[in-house]
Amino acid sequence: MRGAALFLLALGPVALAACGPVPLEQAERICMEDAYLATGPRGSVGVGVGSGGRTFGSFEMSVSSDYVMGRDPADVYATCVQRRSGQPPSRPLYERPGWDTYRPRRS
Secondary structure, three states: OHHHHHHHHHHHHHHHHHOOOOOHHHHHHHHHHHHHHOOOOEEEEEEEEOHHHOEEEEEEEEOOHHHHOOOOHHHHHHHHHHHHHOOOOOOOHHHOOOHHHOOOOOO
């Protein structure tokens, strides 16, 4: 029991460090996806034929709460960057090069 308590005491500062701010450039990169998702629903459809002629299909759709609430993607971006880095964005979302053609990376 005492060992578990010592472990939790040692783990506390490490866990809190993970919650700390990230560099501004990293926060801006991360928050681009949140802003993109606020522009509208996203989805994909897949159809294929497997071995033995078996067909299959898939459908995926996601809608962000920011889109449902009608939030401006620029506000979503600025709030996210501020929350993650503790600083305002280096430039507004709509002035970022490539925003008009941005597509998030697939994981």
